[in-house]
Amino acid sequence: MSDTVTKRLWVAYGPAGVVGKIQRDAEGFSVHMAGKDERLGVYPTMEIAKSALHSHLKPGSDRPEFREH
Template structure:
């Protein structure tokens, strides 16, 4: 029996609302916008996943605050 673990970071916008998540698992870092039906994709590093998430936020959005859960 093998166990696959993952780590989740929640991205908070400037006003404290959740804007998305980044989940780490065996495949990499998967970024998802809050409320989306599908992820943006899986990326090789956390920094790339954060950038992808930020790039899909409305123009002029501040960089989210990522909190590990």
């Protein structure tokens, strides 16, 4: 038998398009900003990951819309 790990992905959209993504895997919720190769960090909950992504946008930016893919 082997274990199957299901990955889930949410894309964050701002007014001008994609600003980042959050991926769920065995480690937690990984945050990646658009245009960056390295991940911003891994967080224990989706809400914390969303807040982390939002905090790395320009000051005064609206919270992005997250859509699962």
